[in-house]
Amino acid sequence: MTSTPAILLIIAGLDPSGGAGLAADIETAVALGVHPAPVASLITVQDTVNVSASEPLAPELVVDQAEAVLADLPIAAIKLGALGTAAIGSAVADLLARHPDIAVVTDPVLAAAGGGRLAESELIAVYRERLFPLSRLATPNREELALLAPEDGAAELLALGLPACLVTDGEGRGDRIVHELHTDEVHLVANGPRLEGSFHGSGCTLASAIAARIALGDDLEEAIHRAGAFVQKAVAQAYQPGQGQKVPKRW
């Protein structure tokens, strides 16, 4: 028998194309040597072009899945992906409050890369007021940040009690990918050259890789650096399974 790996609890949406969501999270976790415990928050109908429907599960079902796992498995970190509704967000915040010693990485997914909505607008207040103060890190991209903190960006979220905010640059425009880590100071985290094209699930992959590295014991900056390198390699090996975006090769 092999020794038990670190375990990452993931609460996220399911993308049947396999590009983003739980499949991206599961593939990333095992690639980094971490056992994934996947909990579904919502079921999407989507392909590699865009999302055509998103069906949130009952909040109690989301929480029951997670509590069953938390009662049985020693969870080293939690990654939150798409949550869909304010009711699910609030139920997940209650769950996190019952397990305050586990590090949480929150990827505040509001829309798919193709533009399809994945969250009702009322979820924004739940992120700001409840989920971010219970998280160790949030990973919005610039569009998400503009919706989550229209006044003052990352500093506004830190003032609400979020300890660290990584403004991700995977969907940015410069020649190089440069994420910004905001804590009490601002660090720029360079990830290497930006590759041409649009990649389905690269944001999910980055947040999961950070959470997996935290589950393995990295501090925040180490986790971000190593996760960034993982995503860079996965994107460099991407393939195009359908008519739309490429998928990072995480395996």
Added chain:
Amino acid sequence: MTSTPAILLIIAGLDPSGGAGLAADIETAVALGVHPAPVASLITVQDTVNVSASEPLAPELVVDQAEAVLADLPIAAIKLGALGTAAIGSAVADLLARHPDIAVVTDPVLAAAGGGRLAESELIAVYRERLFPLSRLATPNREELALLAPEDGAAELLALGLPACLVTDGEGRGDRIVHELHTDEVHLVANGPRLEGSFHGSGCTLASAIAARIALGDDLEEAIHRAGAFVQKAVAQAYQPGQGQKVPKRW
């Protein structure tokens, strides 16, 4: 960019412990070099000991997820795991009938390894009359076979139009694991010594590995031999993440 791998469409339940269901299927597919497209049929609340609840999704949502993927991605094979209800089984049979050229491996999941029910009894008739005749292979274990074909076992299913039935021995008792492949004749497929203990998701892993190898172009016997070897290795490296069963290490 990497060339596009073969793609396996998976329709199965989600197990939040990560031992069985879609996580097992996704991990197995990527370990064998195949892109997984995961569609959820039902959401379970379970840990490594047993299932405490199983919530089937609306049949239309199951089919919509799959049709979005089939319209965008070139699917090389389909693996069916737990389907839960006769309504989902019938909707999936309609789906398969619209895509008759894709090879289907059907794992007729009726109960979790811990004994918890994962299917209503009306689903049995849907397997017999509709899903098996549309499948290339079914992979019941002996307990499932006794429920699916109480009169005459595998021969009864072949008479209904199933072309091949692998009676799996992962949960059997002999010193060696010996699966039985029933087609127009019976082949015994030996998989090596039986390891001590109970393994969560070993049946899912075997069926997914067979489907993945078929997606890669193997004929049926090659696929079964290679999948059996994959499961044997995963079980030999299993770990125990919680209080219950061990989980095969598929990565």
